[in-house]
Amino acid sequence: MHNKPIRVLVGKIGLDGHDRGAKVVAQALRDAGMEVIYTGLRQTPEQIVEAALQEDVQVIGLSILSGAHMQLLPPVVDLLKRRGAAEIMILAGGIIPRDDIAYLKEVGITEVFTPGASTRAIVDFIREQLELTK
Amino acid sequence: MDENQRRESLSRIRANWEDKVKKALVKNPERKEFKLDSGLPVGRVYDPLDWEGADYLEQLGMPGEYPFTRGIQPTMYRGRLWTMRQYAGFGAAEETNQRFRYLLKQGQTGLSVAFDLPTQIGYDSDHPLARGEVGKVGVAIDTLKDMEILMDQIPLDQVSTSMTINAPAAVLLAMYMAVAEKQGVPADKISGTIQNDILKEYVARGTYIFPPRESMRLVVDIFAFAGQQLPNWNTISISGYHIREAGSTAVQEVAFTLSNAVAYVQAALEAGMDVDLFAPRLSFFFNAHVNFFEEIAKFRAARRLWARIMKERFHALNPRSMMLRFHAQTAGSSLTAQQPDVNIMRVAYQALSAVLGGAQSLHTNSRDEALALPSEHSVLLALRTQQVIGCEIGVADTVDPVGGSYYLEALTDHIERESLKYIGKIDDMGGAVAAIEKGYLQREIQESAYRCQKEVESGERTVIGVNCFTGGGEAPIELLKVDPMVGERQVARLKETRADRDSKHVSAALQQLRRAAQSGENTMPHILEAVKAYATLGEICGVLRDIFGEYRQQITL
Known part of the structure; x- marks a missing residue:
């Protein structure tokens, strides 16, 4: 059905160096047939958006375990809107308290995955969402 | 029977036993294949045959003696229990100082400082990249002023302090020395540890600043300086x-x-x-x-x-x-x-x-750390866990x-x-x-x-x-919330400190540091001088960034 593979940008936003989850997810998405661009550490919202546009991705997966998610994730949504790319789906993962998840989803993060989430669930979620918006 | 005969006999008995067990397995199979994290299959049972050619003195020896397999001290915990040291830090120096004093009051025996990410990466709290990160995963330290508050009313001649700091380890160590001096504690009386292990930052932890070889030089500068001045300090x-x-x-x-x-x-x-x-x-x-x-x-x-x-x-x-x-x-x-x-x-x-x-x-980690920084109650449970192990169960x-x-x-x-x-x-x-x-x-x-x-x-x-026994038991835990205004408070104090200091003294000290970094002279005394003049962490690391350059991560994925 998909002629072209799904393209995903996996990014570490903020200053924390915990990249185990980001790398595991990136590898799992690749094994599931998606094309994955991994940014490496210490990305700003501006750098993430720039890379997403250049790489022409459908999905951005942002990993953050520093607690700065409330300050750093909403600007990604805003910047994408301003650049006319609001259709790019943003997912987040990391140590994010439940109360904050509700807020992040309200401002436009499609889903938040916390420790213990399976890569299978993430793969399925991406496929289903992209199917829905087709 | 000599040793060889004993082994042969045991070997025969073991083989017979395995045969019997294998027959029984047809009816009563084992639950699964067992293996270690490292991949080694775990045997059904272990006996002297699995401990090949073991020479007790060569492989184990007495506690406190080479090769120290059984422990580095002859009496181990019979003399003194291990140091119960909970890693803690969040918000500004005041909040963390309070948490430290609470932990000491509850019987903790050493301090362990968690710094926020801008501090660990050598940025001041008002740097653009510090956005949202100030005081989050640890305490924000910009200048000596913050360290003075962090260690307020904590006697540095009695408490040992471990600091999880790597790329800017020299700067935080210098700040700690300067606070001790103000408390009247001489350098040879302070004890503690700086992590100062830059190599694992490149492979696993991510708070590097400078390239590996330049960083190694800073590590060695600290070894040499501490060798002279800090006999009780773990330099790495x-x-x-x-x-x-x-x-x-x-x-x-x-x-x-x-x-x-x-x-x-x-x-x-x-x-x-x-x-x-x-x-x-x-x-x-x-x-x-x-x-x-x-x-x-x-x-x-x-x-x-x-x-x-x-x-x-x-x-x-x-x-x-x-x-x-x-x-x-x-x-x-x-x-x-x-x-x-x-x-x-x-x-x-x-x-x-x-x-x-x-x-x-x-x-000991706290139960809520997959959700947020630990709350005071969760930290107390974690500390009590150590106390049960040390004081109740006889191990x-x-x-x-x-x-x-x-x-x-x-x-x-x-x-x-x-x-x-x-x-x-x-x-x-x-x-x-x-x-x-x-x-x-x-x-x-x-x-x-x-x-x-x-x-x-x-x-x-x-x-x-x-993936097993899922569902249920999702009791709500009250999570720690870091004051959202901490960034503003921290930046206000930083500005105040910058305005109050003798700026000539600061620039002279930074100039000396630049010269030392270029010439190969030990940087540590100059960092200490800059810190005492209330130069900021970002200014000091900025000088070193100029000279050493910055590490660019290589993506291995």
Whole structure:
């Protein structure tokens, strides 16, 4: 059905160096047939958006375990809107308290995955969402 | 019967027994294939045959004696329990100072400072990249002023302090010395540790600033300076903890940590230092992970391996140079967001493995750490867990109580042997710095992490609440919330400090530091001078960034 593979940008936003989850997810998405661009550490919202546009991705997966998610994730949504790319789906993962998840989803993060989430669930979620918006 | 006959006879009996068991297995099969984190299959039972050619004195020896397998002190915890040291820090210096004083009041015996990410990466709190990060994963420290508040009313001649700081370790150490001086405590009376282990930042933890070779020079500057001035300071804490958290196996944790340690020793020797002058102040930091016996064996194997490396490879003469002293922390990556109270049990078993493995100090994680920074109540439970192990259940009453278990000794031998193979491979690549530059350690860790995740998802590796016994027990926990205004408060204080100081003194000190960094002179005295003039962390690291450049991460994925 998909002629072209799904393209995903996996990014570490903020200053924390915990990249185990980001790398595991990136590898799992690749094994599931998606094309994955991994940014490496210490990305700003501006750098993430720039890379997403250049790489022409459908999905951005942002990993953050520093607690700065409330300050750093909403600007990604805003910047994408301003650049006319609001259709790019943003997912987040990391140590994010439940109360904050509700807020992040309200401002436009499609889903938040916390420790213990399976890569299978993430793969399925991406496929289903992209199917829905087709 | 002589030894050979005894072994032959046992061997026959064992073979017969295995035959009988195999027949019985047809009717009563075992639950699964058993294996360690490191992949080694676990045998059905262990006996003297599995502890091949063991020579008690050569492999174990007496506690406090080479090769220190059973522990680095002759009496271990019978003399003094390990240091109970909870890693803590959040918000501005006031909040963390309060948490420290609370923990000391509750019977904690040492401090461990968590710094926020801008501090760890050498940015002031008003730097654009500090957005959202100030005071989040630790305390924000910009200038000596903050350190004065952090240590307010804490007697630095009585409490030992460990600081998880790497790239800017010299700056924070200088600030700590300056505060001690203000308290009237001379430098040779303060005790503690700086992590200062930059190599694992490139492979596992991520808070690097400068390129590897320039960073190694700063590490050696600290060794040399502390060798003269700080006899009770651990100049480095060579850390397997983060390597394991990033996904390595137990064997890789030992191998990569000791390979990094070898690189530091070599760098110091190349700078002309005598091995027995700096090696006694090297310390280590390991993970207390989930496989109970594998972990106990890991600590013992690391101790024996390091003793042999220091004696045989580096020809150390002082036994203290051969002693691997280590801090342990339970495994953050083993904690689950699901059924968080179950984490209390995980932490207790992991902590027990560290104690049975002979740790010198220990941090127990809190149940809520897969959700947020720990609340005060959760931290108290974690500290109490250590106190139960130390004071109630008797495991600290004799030295190395599980030593001599056939299983444990077989595992200890296995981990030592397998680690040595890796260390040899890294040596062949030109040592840890070269191997890191090639991305070898990074790739090895990454592959193990991915394998582990696949095992969890296939159900081969059991995680209660995640792929087994799921649902229920989601009791709401009150989480710690860091004051959202902390960033503003911190920036206001930083501006005030900048306005109040003698700016001529600051620029002169920074100029001297620049000259020293360029010329190869020891940077540490100049950093101390700059800190005392209230130069900011960002200014000091800025000078070093100018001279040394910045590390660009290589993506190994």
